[in-house]
Amino acid sequence: MADLSARDIEKVKFAFSIYDFEGNETMDAFYMGECLRALNxxxxxxxxxxxxxxxxxxxxxxxxxxxLPIYAQVKKDKDAGSYEDFVEVLKLYDKDGVGLMMFAELEHILISLGERLEKEEVLPILAAMCDEEDEDGFIPYEPFLKKLCDGVKS
Known part of the structure; x- marks a missing residue:
């Protein structure tokens, strides 16, 4: 593949081999997302x-x-968003411009906007990645985004 470096191809071969559960040099399409996520x-x-x-x-x-072409296509997809993009979005919820937003609003965003998550999926994410709410229910959103984005960087 002209789009992929030799290093990329080796990484894909390795990840693909992990999802080749039957050892017949094939991967069940059911695991395509997991394999791509394993490739960051x-x-x-x-x-x-x-x-x-x-x-x-x-x-x-x-x-x-x-x-390999599926990997190449997803890799070049520019629609994934970056840390800076997410900060700009959450600034819309920062009414006072001080880097804080309501914890409940962040929970609501994750449950109801974009590719929706179930509340049962959101709660562990928020528990692991958010600072404690202050007495008014606010959290700093940049540390949350930093932890979230560091978890998916390549």
Missing amino acids: LNPTIAVLEKLGLAKKKKEKKYKLDEF
Whole structure:
């Protein structure tokens, strides 16, 4: 693949081999998202579905040469957002411009906007990545974003 460096190809081969559970040089399409995330990419569910994510195991298999173009496409996707992009979005909720937002608003954003999460998915994320709320229910949002983005950097 002209789009990928030799190092990228080696990383993909290694990750692909981990998801080759049967040892037959194929990966179940059900695990496509997990494999891409193991390669430090962060595709949305919509992107994965467009690229052929299987809803159930054993519906479809990929060979490495079929998976490499998928990896290349997701890698070059510029629609993932960056730390700076997320800071700008959360500044909209920072009414006083002091780097704080309501904890409840952050929870609401994660549950109801964009690629929605269930409350059961959001609570552990917030518990692990947010500072304690102050007496008025505010948290600093930049440390949350820093922890979140550091977890998905390549």
